[in-house]
Amino acid sequence: MSAIDVLREHFGPRLLVEAERRAPYETPERGAPGHAEAVLLPDSEAEVERALKLANEHRLHFVLSSGRTGLVESQRPEGEVVLSLEKLRGFLAFTLADGRECRFERSESPDAVRNRLFAWWSDLGKPELADSTVTIEAGLAVDTLNEILAPLGRMFPMEMGSTASASLGACVANASAGANAVCYGTAAHMATAAWGFWGDGSATGPQAASSWVRPATDQLAIDSTRLPPAWGLVGSQGVFGVITRVQLRTQPIPATREGALLAVASMPEAMRVFSLARETFGSNIEEFEFLSRSAVELVLRRKGGDVRLPFEHTPDAPYLVLMQVKSDLPDEDLAQKLYAFCSETAGVPDEAIGYAPLPALKKIRHSVTEASNLEMRALGGGRLSFDTATPVSVFGDYLAQLAGELRAARPDVQLVDFGHAGVGGAHLHLIGGQGAPVAPDAARLTKIVFDVTQAFGGTFSAEHGVGPKWATEFLQRTPRARLDELAARKRRHDPLNVLSPRSFGFDRLLAG
Numbered sequence: 222m223s224a225i226d227v228l229r230e231h232f233g234p235r236l237l238v239e240a241e242r243r244a245p246y247e248t249p250e251r252g253a254p255g256h257a258e259a260v261l262l263p264d265s266e267a268e269v270e271r272a273l274k275l276a277n278e279h280r281l282h283f284v285l286s287s288g289r290t291g292l293v294e295s296q297r298p299e300g301e302v303v304l305s306l307e308k309l310r311g312f313l314a315f316t317l318a319d320g321r322e323c324r325f326e327r328s329e330s331p332d333a334v335r336n337r338l339f340a341w342w343s344d345l346g347k348p349e350l351a352d353s354t355v356t357i358e359a360g361l362a363v364d365t366l367n368e369i370l371a372p373l374g375r376m377f378p379m380e381m382g383s384t385a386s387a388s389l390g391a392c393v394a395n396a397s398a399g400a401n402a403v404c405y406g407t408a409a410h411m412a413t414a415a416w417g418f419w420g421d422g423s424a425t426g427p428q429a430a431s432s433w434v435r436p437a438t439d440q441l442a443i444d445s446t447r448l449p450p451a452w453g454l455v456g457s458q459g460v461f462g463v464i465t466r467v468q469l470r471t472q473p474i475p476a477t478r479e480g481a482l483l484a485v486a487s488m489p490e491a492m493r494v495f496s497l498a499r500e501t502f503g504s505n506i507e508e509f510e511f512l513s514r515s516a517v518e519l520v521l522r523r524k525g526g527d528v529r530l531p532f533e534h535t536p537d538a539p540y541l542v543l544m545q546v547k548s549d550l551p552d553e554d555l556a557q558k559l560y561a562f563c564s565e566t567a568g569v570p571d572e573a574i575g576y577a578p579l580p581a582l583k584k585i586r587h588s589v590t591e592a593s594n595l596e597m598r599a600l601g602g603g604r605l606s607f608d609t610a611t612p613v614s615v616f617g618d619y620l621a622q623l624a625g626e627l628r629a630a631r632p633d634v635q636l637v638d639f640g641h642a643g644v645g646g647a648h649l650h651l652i653g654g655q656g657a658p659v660a661p662d663a664a665r666l667t668k669i670v671f672d673v674t675q676a677f678g679g680t681f682s683a684e685h686g687v688g689p690k691w692a693t694e695f696l697q698r699t700p701r702a703r704l705d706e707l708a709a710r711k712r713r714h715d716p717l718n719v720l721s722p723r724s725f726g727f728d729r730l731l732a733g
């Protein structure tokens with residue numbers, strides 16, 4: 222009996238082998254489609270355990286998939302079986318800081334959970350919710366959790382363009398960051414416990430990351446090339462084990478939020494504003510995002526019908542920064558406080574301060590990726606995309622040097638840079654032109670990005686992970702001692718390299 226027949230015997234209709242049913246799982250968010258031998262949809266933690274044990278017995282390899290929004294091709298199969306966690310999406314419990322708990326059947330719908338949870342809390346007399354947690358299955362999507370929590374005035378603060386589908390288990394496994402990491406840390410930091418199975422099928426948990434401490438400006442705030450050993454499954458990107466259940470700390474939905482778009486003369490100038498803002502607003506800076514001039518022009522060119530810059534005259538500035546602040550005090554005049562800060566404390570001239578309702582400002586920032594997609598399709602020259610970070614203290618100099626070197630190498634390529642300035646994170650899109658594709662120069666341009674990032678003490682993967690996409694570069698650029706340590710952990714927890722076998726280059730690392 223073949224290994225696939227064994228899976229079919231155990232999982233029946235939850236093993237998909239037909240080409241048209243496999244197809245959606247073979248297509249990654251970005252990159253070329255792959256090929257899956259089959260797709261397995263376990264419906265409980267026990268079934269995940271059984272799948273892993275069978276894979277070890279029958280020498281099968283799995284790639285993990287959940288919301289399928291990952292950007293480093295980890296979920297893209299190349300002959301492996303896809304192990305999808307999409308059926309593990311139960312909301313299991315809401316727990317107050319004093320231990321009182323409301324439990325749910327994993328089959329209850331999000332609507333039913335939301336209503337019953339609110340009724341339970343109301344019946345208790347609406348007690349204090351500080352330090353409350355939720356326990357959920359790994360495949361539950363971020364937005365679904367937030368819809369359940371909203372009536373309680375609580376949230377899981379993960380702001381990414383992918384939260385409608387991205388699963389919470391993946392966010393914890395990938396230490397996903399998002400626009401508000403400057404305030405709350407990564408999803409790994411917001412998880413108080415994770416449970417699951419190592420690649421060899423043995424159960425593990427609870428495990429947790431250390432709590433989020435705002436790093437000093439000369440340190441890297443986010444770096445998804447690191448897999449801290451003490452965190453266990455958390456942050457380990459599915460290479461040692463599968464997270465099946467997590468407990469997450471909830472946060473209050475702020476009573477009020479305000480934002481401003483500031484035109485700044487340079488990135489060091491933006492960082493000066495950021496540092497002053499930290500003195501004024503402390504941990505109430507929820508986001509500090511940047512868009513380069515090329516990103517703004519791209520948005521206006523491709524999405525101009527949907528967005529409007531909040532300035533009388535479009536400022537002639539190399540960068541715009543979007544600063545979002547919050548307050549838990551309903552009566553605080555946050556708009557006035559923000560204006561006084563921008564104008565008096567930071568000394569930004571009035572014509573460089575753009576005010577508009579926060580959703581309109583955020584729409585500008587969130588339109589960059591779609592505008593870049595439209596541009597790439599229209600020009601047909603392809604795109605290289607990177608997700609880097611450096612310490613905040615050198616972020617401005619880093620972007621300037623990178624732009625200079627890329628321009629010298631390929632003046633015809635558009636560099637669109639934007640991202641999370643508050644944690645030193647940059648998304649870089651290099652878009653080829655008509656008749657001037659980027660692909661022939663991919664290796665050279667990638668080397669420039671990686672070399673400059675390394676020279677500034679940065680990381681080539683800030684928050685998206687390593688996956689197979691950056692496996693070669695990871696093996697080339699990681700010190701031998703760290704590679705040996707990772708290989709030892711892989712041999713301990715997943716000796717047959719059942720899980721995510723090509724991520725981080727483990728197939729080559731173990732063979733070597």
Ligand SMILES: Cc1cc2nc3c(=O)[nH]c(=O)nc-3n(C[C@H](O)[C@H](O)[C@H](O)COP(=O)(O)OP(=O)(O)OC[C@H]3O[C@@H](n4cnc5c(N)ncnc54)[C@H](O)[C@@H]3O)c2cc1C
Nearest residue numbers: 287288289290291295296382388390391397398399459464
């Ligand atoms: C438009 C868009 C915007 C994005 N913005 C951001 C952003 O701002 N910040 C950011 O960090 N990311 C961002 N992402 C990337 C992505 O949403 C995150 O990486 C997210 O964690 C992926 O969740 P998923 O459920 O879709 O995972 P999938 O794509 O299904 O899986 C990807 C990989 O994650 C690992 N994984 C998934 N589930 C588990 C599990 N339960 N246990 C162990 N490993 C697991 C596996 O290696 C798997 O192959 C964005 C993606 C898109 C498409």
